Amino acid sequence: MRDFLHRPVRRSRASGEQPGGAQIRVLLLAACFFARLVQPASSVETVRVDAGDGAPRIVVDGRPVRARMFWGAPGSRPLALGTAGQQVEFEFSPAQDEPAQATMHFRFGQTAGEVLLDDIQVVDLTAGQDVVPVQGFESGMQDFSRSWTFWPPGEQNNVGTIGVSAGRGREKSAALCVTLTDPPDGRWPDFHIYHHANLALRSGHRYRVRFWARAEPARDLTVAFYRPGQAFTYLGGPPSPFSRQIKLAADAGVDFVSFPVHMPWPKPGEPVNWTTSDAQCQAVLEANPHALLLPRIGMEPPAWWREANPGDMMAWDQRPQKHSGAVVASPTYRRDAAERLAALIAHLEDKFGEHTAGYHPCGQNTGEWFYQETWGPALNGYAPGDLHAWRSWLAERYADDAALRAAWQQPQVTLASAEVPTPAARRAAPNGVLHDPQAGRPLIDFTEFQQQMMADCVCELARAARKASRGRKLVVFFYGYVFEFGAIRNGPATAGHYALRRVLDCSDIDVLCSPISYFDRGLGQSGPAMTAAESVALAGKMWLYEDDTRTYLGSGRFPGWADGVTTIEDTNRLLLRNTAQCALRNFGTWWMDLGATGWFDDPRMWAEMDRLKALDLPLLDQPLPFRPEVAAVIDEASMVRVAAGGQIVTVPGVYEVRRALGRMGAPYGQYLQDDVLAGRVPARMVVLLTSWRLSPRERRELLVATRERLRVWCYAPGYHEEHVSSLDAMQELTGFQMRSVSGQDAWAEPTELAKQLGFVEGFGVKQPVAPLFAAADATPAETLATWPDGSAAVALRQTADGWSLFVGPPGITSPLLRLAARKAGVHLFTQQDCNVYANGPYLVLHAAQDGPVMVAPGRRGEVFDLLSGQRIGPAGQVTVAMKKGDTRILRVAE
Numbered sequence: 001m002r003d004f005l006h007r008p009v010r011r012s013r014a015s016g017e018q019p020g021g022a023q024i025r026v027l028l029l030a031a032c033f034f035a036r037l038v039q040p041a042s043s044v045e046t047v048r049v050d051a052g053d054g055a056p057r058i059v060v061d062g063r064p065v066r067a068r069m070f071w072g073a074p075g076s077r078p079l080a081l082g083t084a085g086q087q088v089e090f091e092f093s094p095a096q097d098e099p100a101q102a103t104m105h106f107r108f109g110q111t112a113g114e115v116l117l118d119d120i121q122v123v124d125l126t127a128g129q130d131v132v133p134v135q136g137f138e139s140g141m142q143d144f145s146r147s148w149t150f151w152p153p154g155e156q157n158n159v160g161t162i163g164v165s166a167g168r169g170r171e172k173s174a175a176l177c178v179t180l181t182d183p184p185d186g187r188w189p190d191f192h193i194y195h196h197a198n199l200a201l202r203s204g205h206r207y208r209v210r211f212w213a214r215a216e217p218a219r220d221l222t223v224a225f226y227r228p229g230q231a232f233t234y235l236g237g238p239p240s241p242f243s244r245q246i247k248l249a250a251d252a253g254v255d256f257v258s259f260p261v262h263m264p265w266p267k268p269g270e271p272v273n274w275t276t277s278d279a280q281c282q283a284v285l286e287a288n289p290h291a292l293l294l295p296r297i298g299m300e301p302p303a304w305w306r307e308a309n310p311g312d313m314m315a316w317d318q319r320p321q322k323h324s325g326a327v328v329a330s331p332t333y334r335r336d337a338a339e340r341l342a343a344l345i346a347h348l349e350d351k352f353g354e355h356t357a358g359y360h361p362c363g364q365n366t367g368e369w370f371y372q373e374t375w376g377p378a379l380n381g382y383a384p385g386d387l388h389a390w391r392s393w394l395a396e397r398y399a400d401d402a403a404l405r406a407a408w409q410q411p412q413v414t415l416a417s418a419e420v421p422t423p424a425a426r427r428a429a430p431n432g433v434l435h436d437p438q439a440g441r442p443l444i445d446f447t448e449f450q451q452q453m454m455a456d457c458v459c460e461l462a463r464a465a466r467k468a469s470r471g472r473k474l475v476v477f478f479y480g481y482v483f484e485f486g487a488i489r490n491g492p493a494t495a496g497h498y499a500l501r502r503v504l505d506c507s508d509i510d511v512l513c514s515p516i517s518y519f520d521r522g523l524g525q526s527g528p529a530m531t532a533a534e535s536v537a538l539a540g541k542m543w544l545y546e547d548d549t550r551t552y553l554g555s556g557r558f559p560g561w562a563d564g565v566t567t568i569e570d571t572n573r574l575l576l577r578n579t580a581q582c583a584l585r586n587f588g589t590w591w592m593d594l595g596a597t598g599w600f601d602d603p604r605m606w607a608e609m610d611r612l613k614a615l616d617l618p619l620l621d622q623p624l625p626f627r628p629e630v631a632a633v634i635d636e637a638s639m640v641r642v643a644a645g646g647q648i649v650t651v652p653g654v655y656e657v658r659r660a661l662g663r664m665g666a667p668y669g670q671y672l673q674d675d676v677l678a679g680r681v682p683a684r685m686v687v688l689l690t691s692w693r694l695s696p697r698e699r700r701e702l703l704v705a706t707r708e709r710l711r712v713w714c715y716a717p718g719y720h721e722e723h724v725s726s727l728d729a730m731q732e733l734t735g736f737q738m739r740s741v742s743g744q745d746a747w748a749e750p751t752e753l754a755k756q757l758g759f760v761e762g763f764g765v766k767q768p769v770a771p772l773f774a775a776a777d778a779t780p781a782e783t784l785a786t787w788p789d790g791s792a793a794v795a796l797r798q799t800a801d802g803w804s805l806f807v808g809p810p811g812i813t814s815p816l817l818r819l820a821a822r823k824a825g826v827h828l829f830t831q832q833d834c835n836v837y838a839n840g841p842y843l844v845l846h847a848a849q850d851g852p853v854m855v856a857p858g859r860r861g862e863v864f865d866l867l868s869g870q871r872i873g874p875a876g877q878v879t880v881a882m883k884k885g886d887t888r889i890l891r892v893a894e
Contacts, residue, residue: 043354044292046472049510049542054625055586056542058474060292060357064620067542067588068579068609069256069294070249074283075596076237078220078555081115085170085214090223091125092209092236094201096279098227102199102235104132107222108160108178110188110557115221117176118169118212126205132195137164137174144176150193158183160191170212187376188557197228201235220555222597230302231262233276241598243287249591250288252606253613256357257284258590261295261348265302265340274347281352292357294476297344299337299363299461301326309333311384314372317423318379323372325364328496329389329453337363338464345468358474358510359465368478368514369458370495371450374488379427381420381450393449394418408442421446427490429643432770434692437641437720447493447640454496455479455503462508476511476544479503482634483670484517484530486654490644498636500532501674504539511588512536513544515559516578519655521549522563523570523885524848526662526835527578529585532634534626534669537586538680544588547578553602555595572608576887577835577846579608583615584667584839585626611867615842615889624840628667629826630817631683632657635673638690641720648769652811653715654689661687663833663848664817666826677701685710685824687812691733692716699733703801710803710824712817715810716771734806735799736775741787746772748785748793748809759784759816764793764809775806784816785809796823827858842866843890847882854879861894 050059057064074095079088094102104122108115122132137143141164150162161179169175178193201207213221224237234240246257262276284291306313312330314323326333345359365372371380380386394415398404401414421443430436435443458477465475480500485492492498503509514530521527533543550564551571565571575591582589591609593599600606634654642650661668671681673691677698686706692715694702699718711734718733719725730738746769749762762785774791775783785794793808794816803823807816814833821828829836834853835846841861845853856877857863863872866889872878880888 044357047292047357047474048472049474049540051537051540051542053623054537055619055623056537056540057586057620057623058542058588066253066613066616066620067544067582068254068616069258069588069590070245070254070600071258071296071546071590071592072242072245073260073593073596074234074240074242076222076224077239077241078222078597079238080218081213081215081221082218083214083216085116085212087210088213089208089210090238091206092225092238093206094203094225094235095283096227096233096235096276097203098199098201098235100200101197101228102201103197103226103228104195104199105192105222105224105226106194107190107192108180109219109221111217111219112180112182113219114180114216115178115219116165116168116214117178118173120211121209122199123208124202124205125208126202131199131201131207137169137176140164140174148193148195150191152189152191156189157191159188162193175212199225201225207236227276229262230265230300231260231298233262241593241601242596243283245593245598245600246284246287246291248601248603248606249609250290251603252610254606254609255288255290255292256294256590257288257291258294258296258360259284261297261344263297263299263340263344265305267304272343277344277348278351281348281355285352285355291355293352293355294357294360294474295348296360296362296367297341298367299341299361300324301333301337305336313383314380315383315386316373316378316380317382318377323365325372327383327385327389328364328457330385333385334457334460338461341461342464342468345465349469349473356473358476359469360476361461361465362478364454368481369454370481370485370497371454374485374495377490379423379490379494381446387420389453390420390446390449391415391418393452394445397445409438410442427644429645431643433643433646433649434716434720434771435641435643437693437723437725440641440643441723444641447491450496451493451499451636451640452502455499458503459506459508462506466508474510475508476513477503477509478513480512480532480536481514481530482532482636482639482672483528483654483658484514484519486639486650487519487647489647491642491646492639492650492654493642498639500535500636501672504536504541509541511542511544513546513588515546515548517658518560520659520662521560523565523574524835524846525563526658526846527574527581528658528662529670532670532672533585533587534631535672535675537626538675542586542588544590545578545582546592547575547589548592548594549574549578550594551599551602551605553597554599555597558594568602568604570885571605573885573887575605575608576612576889577844579612580615580844580887580889581837583612583619584837584842584844586619586623614866626669626839627682628669628838629684629824630661630664630666630668630687630821631671631676631681631685632661632668632687633671633673633676633681633689633691635690635693638693638720641693648765648767649715649810652765657689657812660812660814660817662835663814664821665814665828665830665832665834665836666821667836667838673702676705679705681705683709684826685712685821687712687714687817688717689714691718693720694718694729694733695722696729699729703733707801710805710820712805712807712812712820714807714812716773717806719771719773730773734775735797735804736795736806737777738773739776739791741772741774741789741791742768742770744768744788746809748787750785751780751783753781754784754794754819757784757819759813759819761813761815763811763813769810773808775808784819796820827856829855829858841892841894843892845880845882845888845890847884847886850883852879853882855890857890857892859892859894861892864891864893865889866891
């Protein structure tokens with residue numbers, strides 16, 4: 001079998017226009033390297049991550065390959081409905097048989113308005129008979145109820161109503177009228193109507209679907225046929241773009257394909273039916289016989305398991321419950337889920353092993369291993385399975401009842417009687433942003449428990465996947481959104497993602513992933529990571545971007561839809577930014593057709609992926625660890641202490657801070673604080689975003705590890721030790737004597753001195769925040785911004801072992817970061833707001849505004865546009881003409 005990971009290189013402008021000797025060197029390097037990669041292989045034995053040089057790479061049978069993938073799923077292309085009535089018709093052939101229980105779905109999008117349907121008919125053209133006879137609605141709602149219904153039922157449906165309107169259908173007949181209204185909370189349920197599950201569809205037969213429809217306003221309508229089950233299996237609909245996108249990806253040299261695969265979970269004693277799982281894999285291979293499969297596997301248990309184990313199903317404090325999910329702390333769930341996962345992987349390895357790249361188990365909210373309802377108002381943790389695991393965890397944490405009573409300061413509590421904290425206690429914030437380190441100990445313990453339970457569940461399933469794949473294939477998980485969850489109203493730890501170190505220490509995981517942040521992802525923005533991505537690399541794992549950019553072909557109001565684009569040109573500008581960033585930071589990525597409607601169904605997008613070989617391939621051959629001079633540092637133990645409502649600080653200070661970091665003019669890395677403590681972060685400038693919980697030992701270690709660096713101390717550095725609050729500890733850490741301030745907005749305005757240095761705009765939060773601190777002993781020459789009462793909110797001091805910058809307001813600005821970077825000796829590629837990514841001789845710019853960008857490459861040699869071959873200028877400062885959202889990839893030819 002020929003090597004199916006790579007195809008012959010098409011000569012691109014990048015390789016065809018690079019001038020002179022530089023052209024020859026680049027071509028020879030690429031040709032020699034690529035020749036090694038395309039050597040034929042009889043089959044694929046191993047696909048793993050190699051991070052031995054500090055730059056994680058996917059290796060197939062020991063050979064490094066591009067970590068570029070496509071994610072897709074079978075689905076129906078949306079049908080455009082206008083405001084005038086129209087006849088709709090399409091044909092399809094099911095991929096699988098469903099002789100008795102198929103169903104037909106209509107979905108109407110997420111726009112308020114009205115849709116009329118009439119004369120719905122499905123005909124088996126092969127057999128010459130009706131599957132759905134012409135369905136009119138002259139008898140009113142009884143015609144609908146006889147064969148159709150809707151979802152979701154009851155109070156969960158807050159958007160859709162069904163009725164019949166006389167005289168509004170085809171030729172003035174009665175029509176089914178679907179009326180949609182905007183949901184009160186802005187969160188659209190998956191509202192749809194569907195035929196009762198009693199239709200017969202045969203593989204190989206040809207079916208014709210006809211109906212009349214009209215919409216006000218115009219919208220896309222999605223029609224699809226499914227087999228119901230634990231996961232619904234797509235059977236057909238309007239032509240699916242799935243296979244076409246797989247082929248487009250393959251033509252660009254992308255053979256990794258991630259896609260959903262059904263995991264059979266039968267009752268004990270019942271046989272396992274692998275038909276659906278096999279068919280899903282086979283469909284990918286039919287589109288690209290050389291594909292490397294990365295199945296995404298749903299881990300939620302089926303209905304029979306939920307009914308048999310009601311105590312191990314999640315419970316919240318509020319009704320109605322919009323979600324269902326297993327308690328991840330449940331030993332029963334973990335055992336049974338691991339068993340079913342292992343069985344599926346063993347089967348797929350036996351049947352498709354030479355085509356499989358790895359496995360991606362998914363569970364909980366959107367499959368991303370954060371607790372269901374994290375973004376909503378309800379709190380989970382109130383199932384019997386939670387309580388049992390909680391008490392077991394406490395028994396491991398505390399030696400006996402006396403130790404628990406002393407820690408909690410509750411004289412009556414015992415390990416056997418301890419309850420989950422009440423919803424009222426979890427929502428309370430008597431001390432402001434942070435839980436009190438002593439009085440809040442039960443809450444802090446419970447949040448730590450929830451992080452560990454989620455992480456341990458992930459690790460247990462990873463072990464099952466590793467063992468079932470005989471240690472030969474990638475094991476992939478969503479986890480570790482430590483920056484992204486700063487935006488959660490009930491507190492970041494509601495998510496369960498603040499045990500990332502625990503997951504990084506798990507040797508059974510190769511790749512961690514997330515979508516690109518849903519903050520700052522549009523044109524002119526930075527496309528930041530949700531996690532401490534550079535700590536992931538330091539742990540020997542690869543971080544992977546799920547690039548679910550809503551392209552100009554995007555559909556629906558999925559997360560990030562508002563940052564989507566409307567042209568192919570703008571689409572490609574975003575894709576270049578995202579994928580080039582991945583190359584420089586040694587990330588993997590898959591381009592994701594999130595709507596399963598053809599978001600990447602345009603060869604012009606994949607032409608950009610092909611052009612990006614000019615960046616990917618040299619970095620495969622000579623990997624460069626990403627070691628930027630600026631480190632953004634987050635501490636998991638500190639984030640666990642954030643109370644409900646604490647997003648007033650963690651939105652600007654953790655979630656949104658990535659905007660300023662991205663625009664400062666120099667690249668930055670994202671790290672866990674324990675890597676800094678261990679001396680693994682060599683950055684010149686260390687931005688400590690959440691260092692408000694440090695033991696005396698950690699405080700000393702942090703000072704030693706960052707000696708002679710510029711330290712940026714954000715918000716409340718060192719305020720908490722394990723059980724007490726301490727202003728003295730803050731002074732030891734920052735070098736400033738601190739005092740509490742209150743009764744005023746947490747907003748700081750720059751001083752005249754700061755304005756002379758380029759820091760001219762105020763920042764923070766225009767409402768009171770507690771706690772809040774001022775640098776009491778800062779001199780006027782050290783004070784860069786003041787609180788409303790005139791005390792020092794931002795102060796810069798040179799200490800015996802480096803510069804110390806205290807930033808009291810929540811958040812930070814790019815001009816303030818540039819000011820600090822100059823003091824730290826950080827190389828600024830630009831002196832203006834521009835999204836910058838750099839590694840070795842490569843520099844990626846994504847313009848934050850219109851106008852020329854003056855660039856200081858920081859290396860000797862001429863500067864070229866890597867993709868076009870255009871010479872930009874000689875060594876030293878060059879000027880690049882750009883418009884907002886433009887992406888340029890530069891190379892310094894030394």
